[in-house]
Amino acid sequence: MHPKAIEQLVIEQAEAVAKELGIEVVDVEFQPGPRGRVLRVFIDKPGGVSVEDCRAVSVPLSGALDRLDPIPGPYRLEVSSPGVERPLRKAEDFERFAGREVEVHTYGPVEGRRHFTGRLKGLAGDRVQLEMEDGSMVALPREGISRARLRVRWQGAVER
Structure with missing residues (x-):
């Protein structure tokens, strides 16, 4: 199997x-x-x-x-437990965790990139809405997401 x-x-x-x-x-x-x-x-x-x-x-x-x-x-x-940086897989996950910071990887490039970090704004149809740090918005097709997870910034941690 x-x-x-x-x-x-x-x-x-x-x-x-x-x-x-x-x-x-x-x-x-x-x-x-x-x-x-x-x-x-x-x-x-x-x-x-x-x-x-x-x-x-x-x-x-x-x-x-x-x-x-x-x-x-x-x-x-x-x-x-999935831990604090839990994966997001279901449509409900992208709605429930709206407002939280997430890290998303796509199978192929979207707007020339495959890795996105931003504030999750929820779903619009089949697209995951992210607000990037510069304030711009990006809409990622849910079926094109290879991996998505909550992102936690630890106080005092060095940014990767």
């Missing part, structure tokens, strides 16, 4: 488990790691997630994946 198909199946299974607990599935990654393949499921809820929330999703999700057996060979399942 292709890694993207595995991720989609895991999202469906994880969402079925998490929904009952009032928890959101933020993202799923299936990647090779230094000690074998890793299936990461990132979850969140208002106020953040606890270790108990991670366990409450991990145990039934592990059982469901064992029954379906979509992943040949060994892998490690990790369920955790």
Whole structure:
């Protein structure tokens, strides 16, 4: 099974488990790691997630994946918080986090660039609206976004 198909199946299974607990599935990654393949499921809820929330999703999700057996060979399942610089994937994410600073990468150039940092203004149709630091606006096609995440500026941190 292709890694993207595995991720989609895991999202469906994880969402079925998490929904009952009032928890959101933020993202799923299936990647090779230094000690074998890793299936990461990132979850969140208002106020953040606890270790108990991670366990409450991990145990039934592990059982469901064992029954379906979509992943040949060994892998490690990790369920955790997405962290403060959480990824934005769903249309709802781009609306809910409007007003926050984000970092966005696109598959191809938009206005001659592939990397954007600015204040998220939400969605207009299928376009993600960003206000850049110079005050200009840019509209990025959502399907052209390869990666988007909240950006946190740590006080005293050196800008990259």
